[in-house]
Amino acid sequence: IPNYEVYKKSDIPNEYHYRSNVRIGDILFVGKNGYDIYLPDDNSSTELHGDHGYDNRAKSMHPIFYGFGPVFKENMLAKPFRSVDIYPLMSYILKIKERQTNGSFDDAKHILKDFPEETFSDKINLFVSKIKDWGFLTVGCIIIVILISIVYTAVACRYSQRSIYVQPHYAPVRYRLLSHTEGSTNNLVASDSENEEELQ
Known part of the structure; x- marks a missing residue:
């Protein structure tokens, strides 16, 4: 149904805190933000100035x-807290x-003076209480997925092939003088010898 969500009682989201009450019917219609549900002969929509739910x-x-x-x-x-937290x-x-x-x-x-700003231990306790709300099975699955991802990444990095650039080695070229004759056009030749005495 466009702009509406329909739930069976057993499928109502946990965030609604709604499905466990005996007064809740078998089917729940929820209008998306900005939409309402009216009976065909209901004219109250013309007098509506706001809504909730x-x-x-x-x-x-x-x-x-x-x-x-x-x-x-x-x-x-x-920081925000839920309306249901007002009772406690x-x-x-x-x-x-x-x-x-x-x-x-x-x-x-x-928000009370009796309680100073949250410490690290307070945040840990709050996190543990949230885990209880989410369910240990859900949190366990998330942790397992994270661990598998870390192990896979570590193994992939270890065995991946890496391209290493090796700079080519250039051997020096030495020249020796063959002749001092004037007019010689080719009196220098390359030599592979590394012995300085042979070049003299």
């Missing part, structure tokens, strides 16, 4: 988050027990 990876779907209060860093332009963030701020959701406190905690 598109692919959350589209930049136009990214909301704005403003944080004010003693727990937030001041004058900070934070608020749970931490309000000191209430967090229930398991699709959100991640680690992805949003950088």
Whole structure:
């Protein structure tokens, strides 16, 4: 279908965090950015001034988050985080027990004063959590492909034929004087001898 994507419930992308809910139907229609789905007798499109619900990876779907209060860093332009990360963030701020959701406190905690700038270990921990989201099988396949590429490149470089330019060797040409006779037109001849005494 042009300008729309259709998914079975089992095929809904993981990024939507949508397919595991019992309230989701068997078929999902998703309009591409800028397109809507209406029933034939629905006239609400003439009154539409905005919409939502598109692919959350589209930049136009990214909301704005403003944080004010003693727990937030001041004058900070934070790196993006997902809307589902707000719940664990608020749970931490309000000191209430967090229930398991699709959100991640680690992805949003950088806006709080309690947490300084990310260290290298923080980035490693974040990377490990991303690996868990992607699935170890997928990451393992990527690593195997990279290793095979490195080994293949190393072997190819080692056994490839290399063209080496060798500068030709020119032997010096020596001449000896045959005659001092005036009017001689050919009194120099080439000699292959390298002995200086023979040339005298």
